Amino acid sequence: MAARSLRRGHPLSRSVGVSTSAGPLATARVVPVGRKPAGGGRRDQVGSLLFLAPAAIWLLAITIYPVIATFRNSVFDETATSYVGLNNYKAIFSTASILVNFRNNVIWVVLFPFIVTFLGLLFAVLTERIRWSTAFKTIIFMPIVFSATASALIWRTIFDLDPHVGMVNAAVQTASDWVNPPGLYPVNTSAGQTVAALASSGLSPGASGSLQSASTAAAGDTVELGLIGINAATLQVVGAQTAAAPSASSGAISGLVYRDFSPSHPTVRGQLFPDEVGLPGLRLTLLRSDGTGAGSTTTDQHGDFNFGNVGSGSFRVQIDAKNFGSGFTGIFWLGSQSVTPTSHLSQTAQALLSVPLVDLAMIVAYLWMWAGFAMVVIGAGLTSLNRELLEAGRVDGATETQIFRRITMPLLAPVLVVVLVTMIINVLKIFDIILNMAPGSSQGDASTLALAMYNDGFTGGIHSGLSSALAVILFLLVIPAMVSNLRRIRG
Amino acid sequence: MKPRILPIAVIGGLLLAACGTSNAPTSSSQQGGSVSLWAEWSSGEQAAFTAALSPFESQSGTTVNYSSKGSNIDTVLAAAVAGGAPPDVALIPDPGTLQTLAKQGKITDLTSILSGLSSNYGSAWNTLASYNGKLYGVWFKGANKNTIWYNPAEFAAASISSPPKTWEELIQDASTLKAAGVTPFSLCTDVGWPVADFWQNVYLKTAGADKYNQLSAHSVKWTDSSVTSAFTTMAQLVGTPSNLAGGIQGSLSNAYPACVDKVFPKAGSQPQAAMVFEGDFVATEITGNSKNYMPGTTGSGGASCTTDPSATPCYNFFDFPAPSANSANSAAIQGAGDVAVVLKDTPQSEALIKYLAGPDGAAIWAHLGGFASPNKKVPSSAYPDPVSKGIAQALVGASSFVFSLDDLQGTWEKNMWQDLLDFVKNPSNVSSIQATMDQQATAGLGH
Numbered sequence: 001m002a003a004r005s006l007r008r009g010h011p012l013s014r015s016v017g018v019s020t021s022a023g024p025l026a027t028a029r030v031v032p033v034g035r036k037p038a039g040g041g042r043r044d045q046v047g048s049l050l051f052l053a054p055a056a057i058w059l060l061a062i063t064i065y066p067v068i069a070t071f072r073n074s075v076f077d078e079t080a081t082s083y084v085g086l087n088n089y090k091a092i093f094s095t096a097s098i099l100v101n102f103r104n105n106v107i108w109v110v111l112f113p114f115i116v117t118f119l120g121l122l123f124a125v126l127t128e129r130i131r132w133s134t135a136f137k138t139i140i141f142m143p144i145v146f147s148a149t150a151s152a153l154i155w156r157t158i159f160d161l162d163p164h165v166g167m168v169n170a171a172v173q174t175a176s177d178w179v180n181p182p183g184l185y186p187v188n189t190s191a192g193q194t195v196a197a198l199a200s201s202g203l204s205p206g207a208s209g210s211l212q213s214a215s216t217a218a219a220g221d222t223v224e225l226g227l228i229g230i231n232a233a234t235l236q237v238v239g240a241q242t243a244a245a246p247s248a249s250s251g252a253i254s255g256l257v258y259r260d261f262s263p264s265h266p267t268v269r270g271q272l273f274p275d276e277v278g279l280p281g282l283r284l285t286l287l288r289s290d291g292t293g294a295g296s297t298t299t300d301q302h303g304d305f306n307f308g309n310v311g312s313g314s315f316r317v318q319i320d321a322k323n324f325g326s327g328f329t330g331i332f333w334l335g336s337q338s339v340t341p342t343s344h345l346s347q348t349a350q351a352l353l354s355v356p357l358v359d360l361a362m363i364v365a366y367l368w369m370w371a372g373f374a375m376v377v378i379g380a381g382l383t384s385l386n387r388e389l390l391e392a393g394r395v396d397g398a399t400e401t402q403i404f405r406r407i408t409m410p411l412l413a414p415v416l417v418v419v420l421v422t423m424i425i426n427v428l429k430i431f432d433i434i435l436n437m438a439p440g441s442s443q444g445d446a447s448t449l450a451l452a453m454y455n456d457g458f459t460g461g462i463h464s465g466l467s468s469a470l471a472v473i474l475f476l477l478v479i480p481a482m483v484s485n486l487r488r489i490r491g
Numbered sequence: 492m493k494p495r496i497l498p499i500a501v502i503g504g505l506l507l508a509a510c511g512t513s514n515a516p517t518s519s520s521q522q523g524g525s526v527s528l529w530a531e532w533s534s535g536e537q538a539a540f541t542a543a544l545s546p547f548e549s550q551s552g553t554t555v556n557y558s559s560k561g562s563n564i565d566t567v568l569a570a571a572v573a574g575g576a577p578p579d580v581a582l583i584p585d586p587g588t589l590q591t592l593a594k595q596g597k598i599t600d601l602t603s604i605l606s607g608l609s610s611n612y613g614s615a616w617n618t619l620a621s622y623n624g625k626l627y628g629v630w631f632k633g634a635n636k637n638t639i640w641y642n643p644a645e646f647a648a649a650s651i652s653s654p655p656k657t658w659e660e661l662i663q664d665a666s667t668l669k670a671a672g673v674t675p676f677s678l679c680t681d682v683g684w685p686v687a688d689f690w691q692n693v694y695l696k697t698a699g700a701d702k703y704n705q706l707s708a709h710s711v712k713w714t715d716s717s718v719t720s721a722f723t724t725m726a727q728l729v730g731t732p733s734n735l736a737g738g739i740q741g742s743l744s745n746a747y748p749a750c751v752d753k754v755f756p757k758a759g760s761q762p763q764a765a766m767v768f769e770g771d772f773v774a775t776e777i778t779g780n781s782k783n784y785m786p787g788t789t790g791s792g793g794a795s796c797t798t799d800p801s802a803t804p805c806y807n808f809f810d811f812p813a814p815s816a817n818s819a820n821s822a823a824i825q826g827a828g829d830v831a832v833v834l835k836d837t838p839q840s841e842a843l844i845k846y847l848a849g850p851d852g853a854a855i856w857a858h859l860g861g862f863a864s865p866n867k868k869v870p871s872s873a874y875p876d877p878v879s880k881g882i883a884q885a886l887v888g889a890s891s892f893v894f895s896l897d898d899l900q901g902t903w904e905k906n907m908w909q910d911l912l913d914f915v916k917n918p919s920n921v922s923s924i925q926a927t928m929d930q931q932a933t934a935g936l937g938h
Contacts, residue, residue: 231648
């Protein structure tokens with residue numbers, strides 16, 4: 001093309017060519033030049049093939065051969081020795097624990113590419129309009145330089161269950177404790193502890209997480225209430241002192257709340273020993289027989305309390321629920337509990353329809369990794385937009401939203417589709433973040449096709465047939481996205 | 492994948508074996524000469540093993556050419572045997588390999604050679620080293636997974652003076668601990684293998700070693716009532732969330748060795764539970780958390796144990812208990828070990844195997860630490876502390892010894908782990924888990 005345009009551009013060169021071809025000498029000089037490509041064609045082809053050979057062999061050895069071998073192994077048994085037909089494929093589509101992998105791939109493909117493209121677009125459009133946009137872009141883009149494994153480990157720590165370790169739970173805890181502070185004797189209900197289990201002697205579970213005396217009392221009576229499950233560290237914090245049996249006083253209900261654990265008699269309950277301590281700081285309410293409150297008080301350093309002048313009638317002493325409030329103790333973000341209600345469904349339906357929380361946590365981490373990439377690609381598209389169209393829109397009185405929706409978006413559509421499709425391919429083969437971020441206990445519920453392929457094929461007991469069948473399915477799933485991207489690139 | 496890797500391993504094995512034999516000119520005299528020896532130990536363990544062999548070398552004048560093969564010694568050895576160039580003596584971490592080699596006639600019958608020395612080992616160990624009634628090996632090193640580790644200061648806080656000896660006492664102590672406000676157990680449930688080790692111990696203690704081996708070979712079904720009763724026994728402890736540090740959720744995010752740190756924390760934190768289960772290798776984790784941790788029930792300088800890791804903390808273990816109705820199984824032990832076999836019968840290799848069967852070498856390594864021998868003749872004074880002494884005593888006194896069942900399950904090992912995690916998540920769902928497991932075992936083992 002360059003030569004033709006050169007000739008066209010310089011008519012002189014053509015006239016020179018014509019004049020030289022007239023004489024026989026000139027012909028002799030021209031002919032070898034013209035013959036060279038025709039005569040040496042086969043030799044050149046051989047030469048170029050020779051040069052291509054290393055790359056071609058390499059391609060055959062590491063791409064074509066493995067693809068064929070995978071197709072072959074997918075219809076063979078676990079050691080790739082005997083033919084089993086489509087049994088591996090049947091097993092894949094009939095086993096609930098394998099179908100989970102498809103579900104997770106669907107969750108990833110449905111959520112991630114769209115959110116990341118949207119975020120990329122948002123960041124790209126917004127950073128165009130601010131000062132320090134380079135600094136902002138650098139910060140957003142930075143995570144992509146970390147390896148997926150490193151990012152997964154960072155986010156695993158961020159989402160840790162223990163608020164002392166996990167940043168997300170620590171933030172929620174700080175906010176929650178501000179609104180709803182923990183009690184002096186916290187009972188961690190999410191860790192399987194119950195307030196009812198604290199009741200040891202003279203107590204029974206009361207309304208909404210409180211405890212109340214098992215028997216009724218009247219003026220002049222004494223009440224002894226024993227709690228268990230209170231550890232030595234808590235006793236130190238509250239400054240508990242030795243318990244003493246309460247003495248009766250007329251017109252009043254007096255009593256004691258004590259720790260019903262004696263170091264000298266560790267298995268005896270319901271008996272006050274000299275080495276047992278009272279429980280200070282407990283908020284108590286005196287309940288009438290109809291359940292209404294008749295007064296409230298707090299236990300002293302020895303665990304003693306006194307409701308004076310209670311009048312007639314029978315009462316119960318309630319240890320208020322707020323004494324046992326544990327505050328916020330952490331959400332298991334990396335757990336496999338479903339965010340969609342599926343507990344009433346069959347096992348297979350559960351496998352297909354539940355959305356484990358860990359999937360969403362990992363999607364957040366992956367967005368953090370890839371939003372920068374989407375932003376940069378879309379940003380490049382934005383800078384090459386025809387500004388005149390935007391100007392024209394503004395002159396015509398379009399609002400910024402209208403300009404964005406009617407002009408920027410349609411013009412950017414090809415770029416957005418490329419980002420979207422690239423991200424679909426990216427998450428179809430998602431692997432390393434799951435392997436490294438999901439704890440072992442939720443790994444089975446978070447696993448995707450690529451991870452299942454790896455686990456079945458390369459770790460522990462190896463089943464190359466099943467693993468290859470998964471690889472083939474994954475391959476078929478990626479093809480449409482791949483073809484569409486290739487067409488787009490060519491077009 | 493396997494067939495493609497094998498040729499490389501064969502070639503590698505041949506090369507290595509060739510190196511081994513070229514250094515071993517056969518000598519007809521009892522003294523001198525050399526013997527080639529393979530084992531998995533490298534670095535620190537290799538140094539200790541070499542130290543244990545040095546009296547043999549100086550007394551017999553025989554040079555031991557030791558070569559470390561790492562954890563894939565089974566594969567390397569199989570390749571070397573197939574290539575016809577095995578070492579003279581090898582220590583293998585797997586009784587299955589011993590059986591295979593004996594069946595193929597590749598290892599020497601030691602029955603007469605060790606006639607005076609086999610009584611150094613209990614019958615459980617000699618049975619494990621035998622094929623068709625003939626003795627083929629010597630268990631030089633043992634590992635004990637029969638250990639529940641506890642923080643003595645936490646037991647003291649609940650006034651528990653001696654650790655539980657039966658499963659019932661363990662459950663009772665758990666409720667005593669809870670009454671004192673101490674969470675009994677830290678369960679390592681972030682991954683499957685510690686739960687598998689735990690379950691296997693419960694099965695061994697309830698059903699016994701014979702059933703254990705039959706279940707391992709899947710000649711007992713996973714739907715068997717013995718499996719059900721192991722699950723229900725285990726549920727007595729792990730089925731009550733308040734027994735576990737962090738409850739079920741906390742356990743499911745409790746990775747190994749973080750679960751050990753909950754009982755034996757680093758300086759600056761307090762223990763969150765009193766007990767944790769895993770094998771004898773937990774001791775390394777504990778002392779790695781703080782050098783202050785003293786083995787046994789007294790802290791450093793004779794002080795009483797403290798929960799504070801920066802004061803005088805301690806660590807100790809008790810044997811995984813059996814229910815009192817199954818007390819016959821209380822000395823059955825799950826673990827691992829290294830068995831020495833003779834692949835080339837030379838005077839030097841006979842002398843070496845006799846030395847390994849005796850107490851001298853083992854006593855040297857025992858003194859260096861990180862070692863337990865199933866050999867009765869190794870004096871208990873050889874062990875530097877009460878914990879390692881206790882671990883070795885349990886090995887010596889083992890009524891039967893089994894290896895980890897999950898490692899023998901092939902393709903469905905990972906499914907088995909997942910099933911056991913599902914059991915921890917939902918301990919009431921036993922029958923459906925058992926049905927799933929049996930299905931997976933049938934598919935995985937092909938019978």
